[in-house]
Amino acid sequence: MHHAFDLTGRRALVTGGSGVLGSAMASALYEAGADVAIVGRSDRTDEVARTLGSPNRLVRAVRGDLLNRDTLPALFESALQTLGGLDILVSCHGMVRAGDAVTYDLAVWDETLESNLNSVFQLCQLAARHMLAQGHGKIINVASMLSFGGGFRAAAYAAAKGGVAQMTKALANEWASQGVNVNAIAPGYIQTPLNQHIWADPVRNPQILARLPAGRWGEPDDLKGAVIFLASPASDYIHGVILPVDGGWLSR
Numbered sequence: 001m002h003h004a005f006d007l008t009g010r011r012a013l014v015t016g017g018s019g020v021l022g023s024a025m026a027s028a029l030y031e032a033g034a035d036v037a038i039v040g041r042s043d044r045t046d047e048v049a050r051t052l053g054s055p056n057r058l059v060r061a062v063r064g065d066l067l068n069r070d071t072l073p074a075l076f077e078s079a080l081q082t083l084g085g086l087d088i089l090v091s092c093h094g095m096v097r098a099g100d101a102v103t104y105d106l107a108v109w110d111e112t113l114e115s116n117l118n119s120v121f122q123l124c125q126l127a128a129r130h131m132l133a134q135g136h137g138k139i140i141n142v143a144s145m146l147s148f149g150g151g152f153r154a155a156a157y158a159a160a161k162g163g164v165a166q167m168t169k170a171l172a173n174e175w176a177s178q179g180v181n182v183n184a185i186a187p188g189y190i191q192t193p194l195n196q197h198i199w200a201d202p203v204r205n206p207q208i209l210a211r212l213p214a215g216r217w218g219e220p221d222d223l224k225g226a227v228i229f230l231a232s233p234a235s236d237y238i239h240g241v242i243l244p245v246d247g248g249w250l251s252r
Contacts, residue, residue, distance in 0.1 A: 002129045004233050005228055006033055006232070006233075007029060007032040007033040007034040007088075007231060008032075008033030008034075009035075010033070010035070010088055011035050011083040011084060011087050012035065012037070012083075012086075012090065013036075013037050013076075013083065013089050014029070014036060014037070014039070015039045015123065016039070016040065016091075017036075017037075017092070017204070018042055018044040018045040019046075020193065021187065021190065022040075022092035023048050024037065024220035025223055025224065026052055026059065026090075029088065029090070030052055030053070030057075031224075031229060032232070034088060035040065035057070035060075035084075036060070037059070037062050038059060039062045039063075039066065042143075046061045047061055049061035054176055060082045060083065062075065066093055066115070066123075067111070067114050068107055069119075069122065072119065072122055072123070072126075073122075076123065080130065084129065084132075084244075086127060086137065087137055088138045088140070088231045089123060089138070089139045090140045091123050091124070091139075092142045093115065094194075095111070096112070096154060096157045097157075099143055099153060102140065108156065109155075109156045111216070112156035112157060112159050113159065114228075115156065115164075116160035117160040117163045120164060120167070124141070124167070124171055126176055127139055128180060130178060131179070137179070138181050138231045138232075139171070139180065139181065139182045139183070140230045141185075141187055142164070142184065143164045143168070143184040143185065143242050144161035144186055144245060145188055145249060145250070146158040146161045146162065147164060147165035147242060148165075148250060152204075168182055171240075172240030176239040176240070176243060180184060181235060181239055182240075183235070183239065183240065184219075184241070185226050185230065185241060185245060186242050187245055187246070188244065188245060189217050189246040189247070190217065190218040190219065190245075191217045192220065199217060212248060212249055212252070213247060213248030213249075213252055217247075218245065222245055223245055225227050226245050
């Protein structure tokens with residue numbers, strides 16, 4: 001059965017790979033045997049690639065801005081050439097800016113949707129054109145608990161992640177019969193710098209812990225099993241699923 005989770009020879013592109021969640025998932029794919037390229041716009045992209053790789057098998061770094069619609073296709077093509085093809089796409093980049101909806105800056109709204117939804121759709125398009133032509137592929141988007149609920153003071157983020165969930169289902173409906181699986185992982189409350197404003201809040205943090213059956217915040221490594229499953233042959237009959245990795249949050 002372990003062969004069902006073996007990714008040896010598969011080629012995986014992970015966006016946001018220099019972030020905490022992205023690097024954990026890139027590491028998981030690499031450890032399962034895949035050749036991995038990570039995309040990011042900061043210097044940390046190269047640093048993380050060196051850390052995750054080994055002398056015998058490198059993790060490739062591809063630098064570029066995913067928010068630029070005009071240059072994203074060239075960036076994707078560069079990553080494709082670096083890998084020599086593509087079998088797995090994990091879209092894990094994004095941003096969140098909390099704020100009261102009544103005074104929320106529309107420029108930040110636009111940037112949040114561009115980062116968390118529009119660029120994800122464009123990446124899915126680009127990946128699907130390649131995967132449909134070869135007859136197979138795995139697309140894994142990163143959704144959120146706010147794909148299911150509205151959250152608090154995060155209207156733009158909730159709108160984007162709700163869109164990611166529905167888009168994932170819509171793309172699965174179109175591409176499942178052609179050998180391409182489209183699914184999403186919905187991380188629960190995972191401790192990262194992105195949500196430090198929540199887990200450092202002396203009021204909200206105890207409220208969240210009280211609702212978590214697991215009794216703790218998640219860690220980035222808690223996502224590793226989910227991404228390997230959705231990237232591997234073990235999930236070949238899984239389409240359009242939004243898989244919560246949430247410590248039981250949604251069941252409470």
